[in-house]
Amino acid sequence: MNNSPMNSPAAISWLDRVGNWNPQLLREIRGKLKLRNLIVAISISLLFQIILLLFYSQRIPSEECYAQVRGFGCAKSWADWWLEQFRFITWTEPFVLFLAGVYSLISDISLEDYKGTLNFIRISPRSSISILMGKIMGVPLLAYIGLGLVIPYHLLAAINANVPIAFLLSFYVLLIGTAFLLFSGAILLALLSGWQAKFGGQVTAGALVFSFVTFVWIVPAFMWWNIFTAWSSFSKVLVGGRINAIQAEWWYLPITSNIWTSHIFTVVNLVILSLAIWRILERRFHNPTATIVSKGQSYLVTLYLEILMLGFCIQSGFADKGFYGEFQFLLMLFIYIANFFVFLAAITALTPQRQSLLDWVRFGALSTTEEHPSGFGYILRDLIWSDKSPAPIAIAINLLITQLPILVWVNSWNNAEMRSRALIVIASFAISILILSLVTQLILLLKNRNPSAWATGTVSALIFLPVLIMLSLSITPERYAGVWLFFGFPWVVVANIKLSDIILAFGGQIFVIIALSLQLIYQLQRAKMRET
Template structure:
């Protein structure tokens, strides 16, 4: 007797089957009604934008008329409508809404689902399953947002018809679907990782979905000509401009009220032109999504199988950093006339430092051992290994090695890319930034040992204070003080003033940083020793 398709699905992915079984008929009906009603209202709205014939003697001006002046009539007396433009606007708004609904809504549902699993205690029960983590979590990735998939699938016929009526080729529309599906996989994978590490945080679903919405909105701004443009590759909305451009319509009429994103038409990565056409953009985005998703799933598998372990091991962090530096340096190879060249290559260096700062803060969180892990190590090594070796065998040693790896890339870039007068100040700013990274690593470890309740929130708060507060305070002081350059040296953004500050002052600040770092390390050694003594008892 042949098994039904639902039974075969259950054999292939039990978690996906479990998520589908939780969907009720009423949920399916609601999703269907929302999709069809939304499409109907959208069509009604665009119908209302067409010119209305109240009085044939009164001339009418409308953007959907074939001429830019008064609307013309045919032999029967009806207005001659520019239907291609009408369908192009409908296609554009459907595309934008589809991206927002699938990405923002899907991320919210996944993080919320994992938080519920953690609260009900079923997440640990699922971990007992013999199925590998990628099977279990891919079931969640496909099953949890399944109602959103239904809403999107029901809108495909109208979306396809609108695109073809706007004279957009079927191949380009399929490229948009591929880009969107790849984006869903990446953002959903990130949501699963975020949900696993923040399941105890009540506002995590709103935080995750809000961050995705903010990211999608900010990628509507024009490209910068710096490595910030890397972030544009993560937005599926980037391809919409290529689709509308294929209609050969006046983009001024398309952009009205729809906020089309400016795309990567002339952006290079090393010598590769990313946005020459839609195919190049899709291939670049797919490669970018694939590589980033690979590292995300490495962290997901460790977090799911061993919640008490770090998200990445030492070797994975080294390889991840090599990948990261290779990618971002490629975006500093700029061709053509772009804003970055107005200030020279030092402009790119500032973004390199900022991206590395964010990356190392993420690595500190990924490599931060739990309190239980430190206790077990202290118990195991108590009396056998000097306490200072135990300190440096933790997150500090991994961060130091990662800093050394980053130095190979950044110092080489400084020596070969910057002017002679810019090299020494750039090296000073790099050293100061490294000191702050080590300081954050030590403070993170101290918070983990001392604070039992929600240490992640405290660590996030410290990172926010170190990253955001100096910019706000110093900019406010700049309004009331003519010179606050020395204060910038006490922030990760020392590159602002290293070129205009004497080397004596810079070295004085560096020595002060090393002194503070040494005191914090001594405090960390004391805390680990205390934990080791209590654990041995």
């Protein structure tokens, strides 16, 4: 006899309606809502609430509170007693929701990919949005139920602690919006990672890694960003004291001046980032061999990220600082570091594999058949827009998109010395990224057993190995500034580098770019000859 709560006629009718709307959600419900799982989820939620209530029963306000020490002390008033419980639940819910969702989604999709069932889902007539939304709604279903049972306790504590309902609404709106963005990113990482095909039963390793990142970075960032912006007027509710909102501007717009601008800025960026991730999910779900993003999408994404980051550097309050020149240069270095990771991701997302390049050589602008027009203009168009064409030209365009606004900003600086240092850093960054892009494309064009691993290892070696070698050989930045600049570490030597070192370093890097470009052209020509 099946003890599942799914067997009653009312449940069957309800499930039929859910199945007609989203079959994937129905599949997840049938898999997750077993009677045993449901009892465990409800029991854990109720046990949490009971333990919390028992703990705070030791802090019930009493007239003898200050006359004797008993247990953990007691609250000053009933309002403070309820406020402490409200605060604890408010800080706990993001950790539970984000960790449970990230771990369950990555683990579930990785396991399905390892077992091969994900391929059957891919051939479903339903859209990728419907399938993946079913995953987001259904996979962490037990966590949703457990947290849903805590909401009445949370609401009761808020009412008795005189917490504004506006804060409660803001908290859950931002919590749900951030959770949706984070869960979408978790699905994307699970689809892109590919560890499930290599490590078999150890598919939960990746889920644990990203859960750890969520625990130590994402959840605290979510809470503290909102405390210092959207929730600054409610800071006493969250941390027990008054915290003034940071005086942040974005392109001179005061985004933390009031609660509405803070919410609008946060929600708009959550929506934009979620839409960007879902565009990638739509692209990759039914075509896992395609590049992560199209070249056209990459131009929009890098432009958005650059406008977002650079906007925080354009603030009227910075002009009052006595060390404004050095401060501007420091901000530019932060953007440099962020852009470095953005372009590592762009190289990974845009660089096609060997088979895609061979298809482009055979059927793209390089083909010489009558069906395809030839000429430099068509080749350049393919290099800019075709997803199967080599990536370095698209990377160069992305560099142009990101560096032009920074150049305009740098040229507005009043400090000529800092301006010249910044220009050296910008030039070194652009050249270094082009070299990494060309190296990655050449490695992926080779016929290797695992080209992605080779490309990752080579790029990592190019980033870290020169530093280790130079330090072990006592090649110090003070004496060999040109060498450090050649290997892409301008911030170490930019303060005391000579013009001759700059010319030699950049000249050597440009020579490397030319050599790698010629080698890539030669390899493509060889591939074309073999194909024809």
